[in-house]
Amino acid sequence: xxxxxxxxxxxxxxxxxxxxxxxxxxxxxxxxxxxxxxxxxxxxxxxxxxxxxxxxxxxxxxxxxxxxxxxxxxxxxxxxxxxxxxxxxxxxxxxxxxxxxxxxxxxxxxxxxxxxxxxxxxxxxxxxxxxxxxxxxxxxxxxxxxxxxxxxxxxxxxxxxxxxxxxxxxxxxxxxxxxxxxxxxxxxxxxxxxxxxxxxxxxxxxxxxxxx
Amino acid sequence: xxxxxxxxxxxxxxxxxxxxxxxxxxxxxxxxxxxxxxxxxxxxxxxxxxxxxxxxxxxxxxxxxxxxxxxxxxxxxxxxxxxxxxxxxxxxxxxxxxxxxxxxxxxxxxxxxxxxxxxxxxxxxxxxxxxxxxxxxxxxxxxxxxxxxxxxxxxxxxxxxxxxxxxxxxxxxxxxxxxxxxxxxxxxxxxxxxxxxxxxxxxxxxxxxxxxxxxxxxxxxxxxxxxxxxxxxxxxxxxxxxxxxxxxxxxxxxxxxxxxxxxxxxxxxxxxxxxxxx
Numbered sequence: 479x480x481x482x483x484x485x486x487x488x489x490x491x492x493x494x495x496x497x498x499x500x501x502x503x504x505x506x507x508x509x510x511x512x513x514x515x516x517x518x519x520x521x522x523x524x525x526x527x528x529x530x531x532x533x534x535x536x537x538x539x540x541x542x543x544x545x546x547x548x549x550x551x552x553x554x555x556x557x558x559x560x561x562x563x564x565x566x567x568x569x570x571x572x573x574x575x576x577x578x579x580x581x582x583x584x585x586x587x588x589x590x591x592x593x594x595x596x597x598x599x600x601x602x603x604x605x606x607x608x609x610x611x612x613x614x615x616x617x618x619x620x621x622x623x624x625x626x627x628x629x630x631x632x633x634x635x636x637x638x639x640x641x642x643x644x645x646x647x648x649x650x651x652x653x654x655x656x657x658x659x660x661x662x663x664x665x666x667x668x669x670x671x672x673x674x675x676x677x678x679x680x681x682x683x684x685x686x687x688x689x690x
Numbered sequence: 691x692x693x694x695x696x697x698x699x700x701x702x703x704x705x706x707x708x709x710x711x712x713x714x715x716x717x718x719x720x721x722x723x724x725x726x727x728x729x730x731x732x733x734x735x736x737x738x739x740x741x742x743x744x745x746x747x748x749x750x751x752x753x754x755x756x757x758x759x760x761x762x763x764x765x766x767x768x769x770x771x772x773x774x775x776x777x778x779x780x781x782x783x784x785x786x787x788x789x790x791x792x793x794x795x796x797x798x799x800x801x802x803x804x805x806x807x808x809x810x811x812x813x814x815x816x817x818x819x820x821x822x823x824x825x826x827x828x829x830x831x832x833x834x835x836x837x838x839x840x841x842x843x844x845x846x847x848x849x850x851x852x853x854x855x856x857x858x859x860x861x862x863x864x865x866x867x868x869x870x871x872x873x874x875x876x877x878x879x880x881x882x883x884x885x886x887x888x889x890x891x892x893x894x895x896x897x898x899x900x901x902x903x904x905x906x907x908x909x910x911x912x913x914x915x916x917x918x919x920x921x922x923x924x925x926x927x928x929x930x931x932x933x934x935x936x937x938x939x940x941x942x943x944x945x946x947x948x949x950x951x952x953x954x955x956x957x958x959x960x961x962x963x964x965x966x967x968x
Contacts, residue, residue: 591782594747595844596772596799609786685786685828 481655488644493663495558495639500630503562504623507569512608512615514570515577529575536571540564540632561633561640568629569622576618580611613686616679620672627668631660641667692721692744692852692884697753697909699739713739714909716753722901723758723851726878726885730895730932731905737888740909741854744886745774757852772799775845775853775883779860781837783829789815789840790825796848814843817877835866842874846883855887859894871897892933896921904929 482489514532518525547553547560584607592606631642644660647653679686696718700710714736721727729737742748743755746767754761762770775796783792793814794807802810815822818839829837838858845853859867875898878885889895895902896917903914906928913925924930944965945953952965 587778587780587782588784590747591776591778591784594745594771594776594778594782595795596768596770598768601799606784606786683786685788685830687830 481653482659485656489659489663492639492641492643492660493667495643496627496630496641496664496667499558499561499633499638499640500565500626503565503569503630504619504626506562506566507573507622507626508615508619510566510570511573511577511618515574515579515615516581516603518574518578519581525578529578532574533571535567538567540568540629541635543567544633544636544638556637558633558638561630561638565626565629569626572622572625573615573618576621577611577615580614580618581607583614584610609683613679613683616675616683620675623671623675624668627664627671631664691723691758692886693756694719694740694743695754695756697740697743697750697755699736699743699748700751712908714750717905717909717911718753719903719911719914721884721886723884724882725900726875726887726898727901727903728887728889728895728899729903729905730889730892730899732890732932735905735907736909737890737905738856740905741856741886741888744852744854745771745776747771772796772848773850773852775850777838777841777845777853777855777858779857781829781834781841781858783832783837783840783844785829788826788828789820789832792829792840793844793847795844796850800848802848810847814847817846818843818873834862835870838862838870839873842870842877846877846881849881851884853883853885855885857889858887860889860891867894874898904932 511532514528518528521528543564544560545555547563548555548557551557551559551563553559588606588610589602592602597606630640631645633640634642634646641660641664644656644663648656648660694717696716697714698712698716699714700712703709703711717736717740729740731737739748743750744757744762746762746765749763754763756762783789784795787795790808790811793811794802797807797810811825812822815825820836820839820843824832824836824840829840832840838861841858845855859870862870871894874885877883887895887898889898899917901914902917902920904912904920906912912928912932913920915923915925920929921933924933941957942954942962943956945955947953954962954965956962
């Protein structure tokens with residue numbers, strides 16, 4: 479416990495970095511996965527390649543990717559942007575299928591009704607299809623959030639700060655308390671974000687009796 | 691008046707080599723303003739296709755549909771749909787909107803303020819005899835009959851001059867159906883809306899229609915007449931059959947049972963009751 483109280487500033491800084499890297503990646507993954515998943519839903523012929531193709535992104539090993547990305551982006555090896563991009567790619571890999579499933583779950587009768595009522599294409603997408611696909615997208619987003627917060631720690635190996643820095647530093651300096659703090663905070667952060675998403679889902683989707 | 695002029699609708703065949711599927715072939719008829727016209731026929735006769743031509747959910751392959759002399763092919767489909775009510779078989783309520791929000795959809799799309807839409811909602815709930823505390827429920831919390839009342843209320847909320855109904859009461863139980871039919875007759879009487887109503891149930895057609903158009907395959911009109919004339923003077927065997935007035939089918943016979951009573955049986959020998967001496 480002594481280690482924690484003595485190093486509060488280091489811990490909070492790591493936590494801050496962790497949030498600053500993972501939240502933009504989660505948001506970016508969602509924003510990219512929605513059009514991709516929608517395309518997979520609209521073009522049944524290409525839905526296989528789109529979903530499988532994006533899913534394969536997850537098979538890219540994270541360390542080589544983090545080493546390769548600076549070459550592509552031109553950013554420095556220790557620039558946080560590389561972690562954000564890598565995490566976004568992994569998030570897209572997990573989310574595209576959920577988004578496509580979400581849009582596919584809307585009954586043809588509901589679509590027909592929306593058209594007959596006089597919704598224009600864009601308005602129908604934003605106010606009917608997206609909300610109705612949202613419960614399934616949210617399920618996917620919860621998985622992505624947990625996975626992103628866990629994966630974010632990998633950057634520490636290359637010296638990009640996050641809660642992962644607490645493990646790498648703890649291992650090097652043989653401080654068990656530091657390692658445990660890193661693990662507990664990573665799990666706690668994932669749990670907190672998951673809880674926030676569940677609450678947000680209940681607020682935004684009151685027609686859903688239960689959000690599991 | 692809605693007029694269908696030689697409308698035809700063909701769909702491409704299931705495979706590239708297959709022949710086109712003809713849903714409706716060269717059908718013409720008029721729907722008088724302020725009346726209920728029923729399109730009746732078995733499934734696959736093209737009645738729903740004809741109905742959907744009116745709000746441009748289906749575009750005729752050839753021929754045209756006019757509303758009060760204006761060809762609807764020249765109108766913006768989205769704007770057109772906002773002026774025409776549409777009720778479908780399972781109500782088709784938007785599951786993520788409350789009853790009030792569902793009813794308010796068309797007034798809001800047409801630019802009504804929240805307060806104006808709220809007034810429409812209150813008026814419509816009263817018209818379809820749903821209590822005001824239903825307003826905040828979601829479609830999943832409604833019975834089939836309640837959902838269909840909301841469906842009718844939603845279609846009529848912005849006072850369209852035309853209402854299209856596609857087997858709207860087909861999925862509700864017979865007792866509720868009778869109530870909904872009577873309500874529709876009352877509403878039509880009050881508002882004078884032009885209604886085009888699709889059904890395969892002849893008793894429903896006879897009950898609701900000022901005019902009934904009986905269709906065979908590919909939208910071929912077998913007879914267009916008032917209910918009375920249709921029953922009194924069926925144009926051909928198809929109409930007689932559809933009305934169920936075919937003599938052999940309706941004929942009743944008697945049979946003496948083991949205990950000496952006289953049983954009445956129908957054409958298939960099923961018991962219809964006992965004959966009693968007056």
